[in-house]
Amino acid sequence: MEKRNQLLFTKLVLLIIFIGFIIWLTISYYNRIVEIISSPDKFRHLLISYHSLSILIFIFFQIIVVILAPLPGELLLIAGGYIYGTILGAIYSLVGILLGSIIVFGISKFFGSAIIEFLIGPRRFNRLCSLVNHQKSDLAIFFLYLIPEIPKDILTYIAGLTPIDPLKFIIFSTIARIPCVIGSSYIGANLQQKNYLPVIILLILVGLLLIVVFLTRKQLAGKLNRLLSSKNSDNRS
Numbered sequence: 171m172e173k174r175n176q177l178l179f180t181k182l183v184l185l186i187i188f189i190g191f192i193i194w195l196t197i198s199y200y201n202r203i204v205e206i207i208s209s210p211d212k213f214r215h216l217l218i219s220y221h222s223l224s225i226l227i228f229i230f231f232q233i234i235v236v237i238l239a240p241l242p243g244e245l246l247l248i249a250g251g252y253i254y255g256t257i258l259g260a261i262y263s264l265v266g267i268l269l270g271s272i273i274v275f276g277i278s279k280f281f282g283s284a285i286i287e288f289l290i291g292p293r294r295f296n297r298l299c300s301l302v303n304h305q306k307s308d309l310a311i312f313f314l315y316l317i318p319e320i321p322k323d324i325l326t327y328i329a330g331l332t333p334i335d336p337l338k339f340i341i342f343s344t345i346a347r348i349p350c351v352i353g354s355s356y357i358g359a360n361l362q363q364k365n366y367l368p369v370i371i372l373l374i375l376v377g378l379l380l381i382v383v384f385l386t387r388k389q390l391a392g393k394l395n396r397l398l399s400s401k402n403s404d405n406r407s
Contacts, residue, residue: 184281203238207231207245210252210358217253225262228253232266236274236323243323244354251358259355260348267351268344271326275339278330311339315346318376322347 206213217224228250235241250259311329314320322343329339353372360368 203231203234203241204245207235207242207249210249210362213249214253228262229266229269232263233270233273236267236270236326237277241323247351247354248358248361251355251360252362253358254355256352256355256359259358260352263351263355264344264347267347268340270323271340271343274323274326275330275336278327279336283331309342312342312346315343316349318350318380 206216217227220227232246232250235243235246247259247263250263253259254262311325311332311334314325315322326343329343353376357369357372360366
């Protein structure tokens, strides 16, 4: 019992420290980070100033964006394509996202639901938990990460509270992120080259996809729930 109390006390202290760190980082650097990644040219100059460490600094920014879930991750993906091109930008972004996701997943597993409810609020927390808290969480995670504009970094915190195996989560979420990461990097690369037509076409296609998802969201949710239910029945049998 004493060891358990010591563990709970240690977790509480670390939780307070982590929340304090998040608050400090948000107050001190949130606007600055958004300003930097919103201007790819300024961001490029910042990265160049670090010379051979520029790629590591970009990856570090990507990790921070994953940890600070409310930050606009799409802007950094576009900036990566603008600075490094479609392929390299996507690769560097995926490396940062992968490392950030591992950190966030571990934080969520260690601290439990308290840190997540603090970050996103109880109502949103309960709604997102209901989407992924199935025996087949891996399947739900894959589909949710595949859809554009879903708050994927917040979902990473939620995933740490589900039964999903950590390795499966990393594999499923990373694979599902690839289309969005490549698409955003492609937009950034074409903006840098002033090829606006492909950007417009891609944005229209994404917009149409989001409209379809929005209009059919109830049907999609129903199909996903039925699919998850059938998978759970198969596993029990």
